[in-house]
Amino acid sequence: MGAEHLPASEFDIEELEQSLVTSDPADAPPLVQLMAPDGSLREDTKYGHYAAHLDGEALRAMYRDMALVRRFDQEATALQRQGQLLLWPPLLGQEAAQIGSGTALQAQDYVFPTYREHGVALTRGLELSKVLRLFRGVSNGGWDPRESNFHLYTLVLAAQSLHAVGYAMGVQRDGDDAVTVAYFGDGASSEGDVHESMVFAASNQSPVVFFCQNNHWAISVPTEVQSRIPLSNRASGYGFPGVRVDGNDVVAVHAVTRWALERARSGKGPVLIEAFTYRMSAHTTADDPTKYRELAEEEKWRERDPLLRLERYLRSTNTAGQDFFDQIAAEADKLAASTRADVLAMEAPDFEDHFANVYAEPHPLIREELEWHRQYQAGFAEETAGQAEGEAR
């Protein structure tokens, strides 16, 4: 008995792939695309005019957002590798899906993200380093969601889809014109929460857009294992439209999201958008994708890089020149430096703060527990004071 006896992986992906009945390619929904990977534009009668308002300035702004968040993401990954963050979920490759959809939102709309929506956070005007407070472990949230209508990152997979529908149902009762967007991934789409929220959203015709970033990998499990049909096809089962859009085409994502938001806002109910994209990096910094996927697959998607695509368009149409790209690069580096400085300056919270977050108003029980806590803290030997100080640093 040799090393081959030791377990290698949970299952053999190749074998599983063969066992799957691949659905007829003719059944696959059309992929909405307005800008091809080479930067050329495509016609689309249904969604085309939802991108018609995007002029050169708007496209340059989108490129800027994508470049900034990519650089921010790199810096956060480095900070994790340097021991300054406990964990980081990189968004590399999903910039167009996030910036395209985020820029389609209106101020009153409310976003319920999972934990990878750094790009959407940027479009909501959130100071990006605030996102890192959670990953440095100095906060349970990091920002006030009411200021940006960008909810806290939800680490419980798919739970935010329920929150989004609940909020949308509240909007209906208030007679507001806001739409909520639930962001989730292909992995989360297998969770019961998504099913329940789609049932409720459809029944109530709630103003909610389900925005699924299909990045092809639920950690190490490929999408084919999770769904035998394209994810966007699932929407018809609930009774609302599902659209598969090229998630690496920022223009198409923007157009489709705008269409969905308008539809929801006008009282026609929910939409499922499947942004067909690819997670070019690891699931999180604790993951190693080389263990479960081929490098060739990554190479294939590198050709479809969302930033590269828009850059090709901007350059070929002379919408932006080298100056523009140099300036963006410098701005991105500046953002990275300030992010780093912000992270290093973050202070650990005082444990006593927790007592303030239980009830909105003072409460006798909490006051008693706080008092007990203070006594307990005071019981520690003095000699360790210096040591504790060293730790905090």
Place this chain on the structure above:
Amino acid sequence: MSNTQIFNLPDVGEGLVEAEIVSWKVKPGDTVAVNDVIVEIETAKSLVELPSPYAGVVSDLLVPEGQTVEVGTPIIAVAPEGSQPAPATPQPAAGTTADTSAPEQPVPNAAPEAGPLVGSGPKADPVRRRLRRGSAASTAGTTTAGRGFARPSGKATAPAAMHLPEPHGQAQHVPPVPTDDDAAVPGSVSSGHRGEAVQAAVSRLLTRVLAKPPVRKAAKDLGINLADITPTGKGGEVTKQDLLSYQAQREAEQAAAPTFWAPRKGLLDNRIERIPVKGVRKATAKAMVESAFSAPHVSIFVDVDASRTMEFVQRLKKSRDFEGIKVSPLLILAKAVIWAAARNPSVNASWVEAESGDEIHVKHFMNLGIAAATPRGLLVPNIKDAQDLSLKELAVALNELATTARAGKTKPADMQHGTLSITNIGALGIDIGTPIINPGEVAIVAFGTIRQKPWVVSGEVIPRWITTLGGSFDHRVVDGDLSARFMADVAAIMEEPALLLD
């Protein structure tokens, strides 16, 4: 070089405790910018490149390639650019000697006096707890804080120990705690040795057999008890290689049995296998010679009908009170020996040769030794103050002692200050033998196997559970009549455990 910044190995996964330095991408003297890749490490999860958190000039690599170090261990020192024209300093990894012609020998292990622990991450050691004051407000808090402290303190001191200022440039070679891996790292830096020593100390504190989940599973699949395997991992864990070689050895041994007598070709000498005597074997030999030739042994035996003991054991096994606790006849014997020793105190004593004349020290406590065959050889750990333990507590203590011994984790303190011992040769299917007294004691009880035999009860031959008890006594202390009374008392309990209720 007071501004030198030290980068401590971060936890790049979720809850990883160590990583191997696979390859350095920089060398002393190189200029690095923030986020330049400096080193590749391998964790239990993956190969990871670490970017530099500092800009400056590399002044030292603190861990050689190929070495596995704990999270939080300083791995590289970076001096601010321009602060010191850092020439090539002795680089431990390369094993090259320093350029002695350099006019000024820079300090390789730059001492960050104030301990700038930047880079260790926000939570390098989440289990670290502070010491509680003696009079704590809460009892619950005291116990948890106290327990949690022992382990983290070892870890916490590790980085400090490695920062010790070294006045001379040459890496001072502290005599390392000998480990088998040391030979593999020629000229390794002293901090590395100390790191390993600290690691070994920490792992000794944990009694659980350490192994990574895949190894654990494979061992289970193979039906191998991890405790039987000699661990060679850096943290004292059983590695995959350990498991594989154990398995190979086990197979080889089983396969070798038929060929043991087979004549070997060549010289006569080849038919004799030479095994050097060392370690526990050597210690055992010394102790046995010392005991056998200094204490005049008297051995006596008694056959016992242990049927009631067997019934009692069965009842205990079924009782809810003893749920999850292993109960065996040895437990009853241990209780019987403690009971009998109180009635015949001279057996719980030692013979002490003093300047002023010899003395007999009678012990008013029982540190009950249990001889155990362990992977390391014969050990006799003892249960301290066994006289104070209830039957249940004694059962738990016996289990712990056996588990610890089988895992090869018995500590020297566990084996010291024994007062009387039991050897359970019955467990090996042997009826009885003449045991040799554990040095420093004057009595030992041997417990033979228990099996059904024809026995005469009220004139009729019926099957009963029979065992034989043997005892050896130091005749200088224990005379024949006393030893006989003691053994009869022990036997009485084995025949009727209810007497323990007296």
